[in-house]
Amino acid sequence: xxxxxxxxxxxxxxxxxxxxxxxxxxxxxxxxxxxxxxxxxxxxxxxxxxxxxxxxxxxxxxxxxxxxxxxxxxxxxxxxxxxxxxxxxxxxxxxxxxxxxxxxxxxxxxxxxxxxxxxxxxxxxxxxxxxxxxxxxxxxxxxxxxxxxxxxxxxxxxxxxxxxxxxxxxxxxxxxxxxxxxxxxxxxxxxxxxxxxx
Amino acid sequence: xxxxxxxxxxxxxxxxxxxxxxxxxxxxxxxxxxxxxxxxxxxxxxxxxxxxxxxxxxxxxxxxxxxxxxxxxxxxxxxxxxxx
Numbered sequence: 001x002x003x004x005x006x007x008x009x010x011x012x013x014x015x016x017x018x019x020x021x022x023x024x025x026x027x028x029x030x031x032x033x034x035x036x037x038x039x040x041x042x043x044x045x046x047x048x049x050x051x052x053x054x055x056x057x058x059x060x061x062x063x064x065x066x067x068x069x070x071x072x073x074x075x076x077x078x079x080x081x082x083x084x085x086x087x088x089x090x091x092x093x094x095x096x097x098x099x100x101x102x103x104x105x106x107x108x109x110x111x112x113x114x115x116x117x118x119x120x121x122x123x124x125x126x127x128x129x130x131x132x133x134x135x136x137x138x139x140x141x142x143x144x145x146x147x148x149x150x151x152x153x154x155x156x157x158x159x160x161x162x163x164x165x166x167x168x169x170x171x172x173x174x175x176x177x178x179x180x181x182x183x184x185x186x187x188x189x190x191x192x193x194x195x196x197x198x
Numbered sequence: 199x200x201x202x203x204x205x206x207x208x209x210x211x212x213x214x215x216x217x218x219x220x221x222x223x224x225x226x227x228x229x230x231x232x233x234x235x236x237x238x239x240x241x242x243x244x245x246x247x248x249x250x251x252x253x254x255x256x257x258x259x260x261x262x263x264x265x266x267x268x269x270x271x272x273x274x275x276x277x278x279x280x281x282x
Contacts, residue, residue, distance in 0.1 A: 001252060075252065077254045126249045168264075
């Protein structure tokens with residue numbers, strides 16, 4: 001059985017935020033919630049790196065381990081999903097997640113939170129596939145349509161890979177073999193040669 | 199009836215009322231304590247087979263994604279999905 005994974009090639013990511021925009025548009029994510037975001041390290045300095053981050057669909061998900069109502073479940077594709085009907089919006093998963101994936105809509109004044117929202121790997125939720133209820137709660141279900149997450153399909157530099165873990169690992173591995181470790185073919189040393197210290 | 203007798207009668211009535219109220223409260227508390235807990239243990243969410251089934255399929259759309267992402271490196275690879 002294929003295991004769905006994300007892999008961001010940091011040497012290719014140009015921080016265009018197309019993945020973020022595509023995700024928000026595809027799932028009609030409400031204001032204040034970003035299921036995916038681009039994190040930039042050493043912004044504006046030589047050696048700058050950007051990585052597109054979302055739920056990494058962990059094998060042993062810490063969010064599921066701390067959830068007091070056990071609303072998480074893992075599908076046969078190794079995608080970590082949750083039920084918004086059961087979630088109580090306690091926020092434990094936010095503190096447990098090392099990637100900051102769980103997000104909460106603000107439903108009132110004084111910081112009151114709503115149901116947790118996170119990346120679903122474009123595979124909906126517990127409601128029937130491609131139903132209106134599923135779309136309203138979790139967004140579109142592209143996996144059921146025979147597609148992959150739109151963030152990866154939208155990536156213009158092919159930095160964000162999604163799909164079967166073995167397949168995207170092979171693609172990344174062969175990229176590294178071809179360009180060498182670091183940024184042999186793309187990146188700072190290509191642009192500035194040896195005059196830049198990364 | 200004298201006024202003081204009437205007051206006494208009213209006072210006794212009030213006391214009887216509170217006595218009855220107190221007795222009723224005690225009886226209710228005893229009843230609650232004696233009733234076994236009816237709440238069940240918390241149940242973990244148990245998604246059905248249909249919810250956890252695999253939805254990923256190696257469609258032409260997915261093959262095109264793999265092919266376009268690895269076209270520089272996978273074109274000579276025999277295990278590329280696009281070549282299958």
